[in-house]
Amino acid sequence: MTTIHLIYGEPAAAALREALERAGRPADDHSDHVIALRDELTVGPLRDIDEPGGPGLAQRTNFWERLGGVPPTLARDECAELNALEAVDAHVVIWHSNDAAHQLALRRVCYRLRNVPQRLNEVRLAADEISGPNAAIRLTARLPDAAPISVLRITRLALEWQEAKFANGETRRWRDNTFTSGSWSDLDTLILDVLATHETTSADTSWLASDALGTALTRGGAGFTVGEPVVLWRLRELAAADALRLRDDMCAACAPVAAAARATRPPLPLTATHLSLPR
Known part of the structure; x- marks a missing residue:
């Protein structure tokens, strides 16, 4: 068979x-x-x-x-x-x-x-x-x-x-053998946080390539492997909103004005989550 x-x-x-x-x-x-x-x-x-x-x-x-x-x-x-x-x-x-x-x-x-x-x-x-x-x-x-x-x-x-x-949900995170639903705003916030951290710790350049960003998001708590199509899409959306700078080669960096605004923004409201039965 x-x-x-x-x-x-x-x-x-x-x-x-x-x-x-x-x-x-x-x-x-x-x-x-x-x-x-x-x-x-x-x-x-x-x-x-x-x-x-x-x-x-x-x-x-x-x-x-x-x-x-x-x-x-x-x-x-x-x-x-x-x-x-x-x-x-x-x-x-x-x-x-x-x-x-x-x-x-x-x-x-x-x-x-x-x-x-x-x-x-x-x-x-x-x-x-x-x-x-x-x-x-x-x-x-x-x-x-x-x-x-x-x-x-x-x-x-x-x-x-x-x-x-x-x-x-817009995204699905897998943590502790449980699925929860997330939103694009959650992912966008994590993207900006990763870029800000990279800008602070980088010794040579503040620009971060999209593939490196995807890896950092996955390791940094996204709860799922963030594929390149999703990374590039969110970078385009954030750049259009002047939340980050984007080069022609799709390397990203913090936008100075947006970074200042983020420092004083209120915390994001809690979003509804979907809980799966734990394994």
């Missing part, structure tokens, strides 16, 4: 395909097939995105079109892939780490296949197992670790996916 492997991100999928090759199970021989889940579920609208042709999926498609940097059909293509997955009789292995995007993808797959739980398996990964030049070697060693997901856990994860869709 065919085994379909699902993993978030094309780099991780490429490493998994190489791992299968190393194990003598090439992904193109119809016994193993790897699908990269590419929709970054940590950001943007989620409500009703599992309904093909519905307004929710159209809204998510419009969101990615507005941001740019990803295929405009990203959300529709992934929905179609999951629809096809429901229709075939194959074992499914979802490979996931504790990253927010991986955890949301896991919940979405459990929701889509909740009526055929006997098909669902998982491999739980550490974050460093799917990064770096030796990722394929590490994944090869994990191939025998695919294990069934219990019906009870599938049901619970599927329910949490429905909760996340209903909450429909």
